[in-house]
Amino acid sequence: MYRVKYDPSAEAVHDALPPHVSEQLTSALEAACYDPIDATEPYGEDDKVIRMVVTEQAFAVLLIGNTLKTVTVLQVTYLG
Numbered sequence: 001m002y003r004v005k006y007d008p009s010a011e012a013v014h015d016a017l018p019p020h021v022s023e024q025l026t027s028a029l030e031a032a033c034y035d036p037i038d039a040t041e042p043y044g045e046d047d048k049v050i051r052m053v054v055t056e057q058a059f060a061v062l063l064i065g066n067t068l069k070t071v072t073v074l075q076v077t078y079l080g
Contacts, residue, residue, distance in 0.1 A: 001033055001034060001069070002032070002033045002034075002036055002064075002065075002069045002070055003033065003069065003070055003071070004029055004032075004033060004070075004071050004072075004073065005070050005071070005072045005073070007072065007073060007074050007075070009075075010060065010073045010074060010075050010076045011073070013075075013076040013077075014026075014060075014073070014076045017076075017078055021055070021058050024055040024056065024057070025053070025058045025060060025076070028053035028054070028055055028060075029060065029071065029073065031053075032051070032053055032062065032071050033071055036051065036062075036064045036071055037064075039053070040052060040053050040062060040064075041053075041054060043061055043062075048064065049063065049064050050063060051064055057078065057079050057080065058077060058078050058079060059076075059077050059079070060073050060074075060076045061073075061074045061075040062074065
């Protein structure tokens with residue numbers, strides 16, 4: 001299992017999301033910790049390193065660190 005890390009600005013955006021949107025994004029990130037490739041989508045070229053989780057009202061850009069088993073949240077975007 002991978003662990004989640006946050007860029008401070010991405011964490012601030014996640015913390016400011018409406019509760020139901022935050023819960024959906026948290027669930028998507030949890031799934032990414034169990035299976036970082038199948039639970040995410042490519043971000044641009046599919047290099048299996050920069051990925052996205054997408055929910056109905058938000059998405060997050062992730063950096064998958066296979067060596068240290070981390071999923072680093074680089075950016076969170078609220079689609080409103």
